Amino acid sequence: MQIVDKNNPPAEWIEALRKRYPCEAEVDRTLTRKMYRRAGPGYTPVPLETLIKGTESLLRAELKGDFEISDARWLSGGASKLQMAFSLTWNRPGTGREKAPMVLRMEPAESIVETSRLREFQLIKAFDGIVPVPPVVAVDVNGDHLPYPAMVYGFAQGVTKPSNSTSKTTGMGTYIAPEWRAKLGPQFVDCLAKIHNRNIPSAGLTAFDPPQPGTLCQELALNMWERIWEEDSDEDIPLLRLANVWLRENAPPCAKPVILHCDYRMGNFLFTEHDAKITAILDWEMARLGDHHHDLAWTSANSYGHYAEDNKTFLVGGFMSRPEFFDAYQKASGNTVDPKTLYYYKVYTAYVQGVISVSTTYRIARNGKTHQDVLQAWIMGYGYKMMDDLRVLLEQGA
Amino acid sequence: MQLRPDISIHAMIKSLTDAVLPAVDPNNKLALEQLQLTIGLLSMMEQRMPLEFKFDCDELDRLLGFAVELKRHARGGEALADLVASETQGADVRRRAQASPAEVVAANRALRAASGAVAASAYRDGTPEQRAAIMKTVLSMSGQQLLRDRAWVMPQGWEAQPELVPPIADLLATS
Known part of the structure; x- marks a missing residue:
């Protein structure tokens, strides 16, 4: 078995990964840049x-x-x-x-x-x-x-969570008090619908490969995440290997790719408390073109909501139940929600969350590459819960 | 298990050095000294932790030799009987402690990589029956492993229903 020093990756290995996992041109440029710089210095405080x-x-x-x-x-x-x-x-x-x-x-x-x-x-x-x-x-x-x-x-005015809320890390697990749900929830859904209905050709997105109907968008996304897994992971995880094969085999064709935010959740938008208005949607860095079910699955994932006071009803983003969320989205966007496609993207979401939280966090903290390595190490602990979500989902579908 | 003390300590040292130390009031000498000592102790832990098991085994080897020598020169009595019992027990432990923790981790990692590759290829190329069996096996193994991983990081508070995850000590006691 070939053992590669991922902290000092050889050029031929980097190039082999590029060839094995074709990605969008700008994604390829970004990941390749990362790999060729990896053996260089870590992050040191910038005055x-x-x-x-x-x-x-x-x-x-x-x-x-x-x-x-x-x-x-x-x-x-x-x-x-x-x-x-x-x-x-x-x-x-x-x-x-x-x-x-x-x-x-x-x-x-x-x-x-x-x-x-x-x-x-x-x-x-x-x-x-x-x-x-x-x-x-x-x-x-x-x-x-x-x-x-x-x-x-x-600079947009606003806060990421109400003053009377509690949360864990980077907006995950934020508790939204009942009085905020009806005020922010409809805006939350409405903005997502508008994002998905944005006309793509007129958007000036030259750093994105043109969208293609079918499964190509998803194949490119899977290539990216498998490549990231190879680049960053430390110990292997058979569950993620199996999930990747499953995701490649079961990718549903997408008739109409849309602009996806890809991290649409509490913590990634600002709102002003005095009038309860959303003032800015932030953190667009993971966005891509693809099936709208991806955002729906991501946004409604267990990580990005909490249970209502009855301890039974899961609230998407802390705002509304999953049926209410999907219903409101369909009405606002005109897009339909297909349960089978949604299930696929739930598996995909848990897979991506697993890759990020267990592999990349490890690699960058290990090499001292960020301004908050201690936070990366902390997030690693969440990866197991996310992967257990993946396991449960695959078990339900098996 | 990926979130180990080595990566955590490494990140804590960087956080304290890069972010916290420059922010401490230079006139607060007590806080500065405590912080520098904390960084120093963490740095020593980071360096020494991989050697801890070898250090203990080395000590045990020498204590066993020491006990043999003492037996040759000591007269009988309750204290000598205790020494003989401790020596017997210690020798048994040393016999069983042949592989180092690093070797166990390396063996785990090799098995993870090899089984991950086999699971993926067997699932991709298998008959429907084989695929179902592979899926079931991977999910079953992952369920057991992830339960332990989640129990390991329980102090971080990620679980919505922590009462469903047994204490890590209980899970490891059954192995």
Whole structure:
């Protein structure tokens, strides 16, 4: 059996994986970059001053006219990227001179999900005016200006959870009190429906391979996750091996691929408490084109909701029961929910969650690649519950 | 089992060094000293933990030799009888402790990789009956293993119904 040192991956092994698991071009670029940099240094703390200078360099290249950065400070939240809040005094196109709050979102050396800033930038731009998103300003695709790839967008007001809620990590397990459910739940569903109904050709998504009806979108997604598993995993897990074969054999054809958020859940949107309005959908980095059932399965997964006060009814996102969620979605989107396809994507969701939480978290914490390795190590513990969800799902279908 | 003390300690040291230490008030000498000592002890644990079992076996070997020498020179009595009993018990333990924890982990990892490959290919290429049997076997094994994995990380509080997961000590006691 071939043993590869994944912490110092040989070029021929990286290239063999690229050949074995063809992915979308931008995904391939992002993962390949990660692998060729893996043997390099881990993440070391970046002074705020370095980020300010890098942001100035990026904005000088992207913006017309003079500008000024002030009030820079660190932002916390999320398991994936570093964030710096700052004020930008600039001439906003169509508005004129203003001082606006902004966010720099930058990758660490490796991330719990290694994704493309260009794709994220294009997506947020594509949804401006369709669902609440922060206005995007600039993107540093290859880290030419900043230590790592990054993007700048407007600071959205709001919170990720009500003040009277409790949660575990990165929004998982957030308890939503009954008074918030009716206020936020319908908006939550409505935004998802709008995301899925966004016209793709007019969205300017050049960093995405054009969607194809059939199973190709899903094959590419499975290739990506199997490749990530090979790149990042430490000990092998027969259950995930078997699940991958099952997912490849049972991929349902998709007649009409849509834009998928791929991490649509509590913790990944902001809302203002005084009027209970969703102000920004965030964290688009895993988005792809594919079957709308993927988002439905992900959003309604056990990890991203909790049980109601009766201890029996599972609430999607903490808002509404699964039947209520699917019914509201169908009404809002016009898309149908097919139970068999939904089941497939539930298995897929649990598989992906297993890959992320057990393999990538291990690899990046092992190599000191992030600004919060201790959080990555902590999340590893959740992987077993997610994989048990996968086991139960396969058992139900077997 | 992937979430082991080695990876946890490694991440804790980095967190304390990179994020916490620079944030401690330099005038709070007690807090600074306590933090530096904590980082130092964690660093030592990280380095020494892989050698702990070898250290203990080495000590046991030398104590067994020491007991043999003492028996040659000591007169009888209750204390010598206790020493003989301890030596017998210790020698038995040493006979059974031939493989190191690292070797056990390596054997687990080899078996995981090999069985994962066989499960995937056998399921992909098998007859319907074989596929059903492979699925059943993998799910059954995974159920047992994941129960232990979940019990192992129970202090993290991920379980919605923790009462359904037995204590890890109970699960391991039956093996």
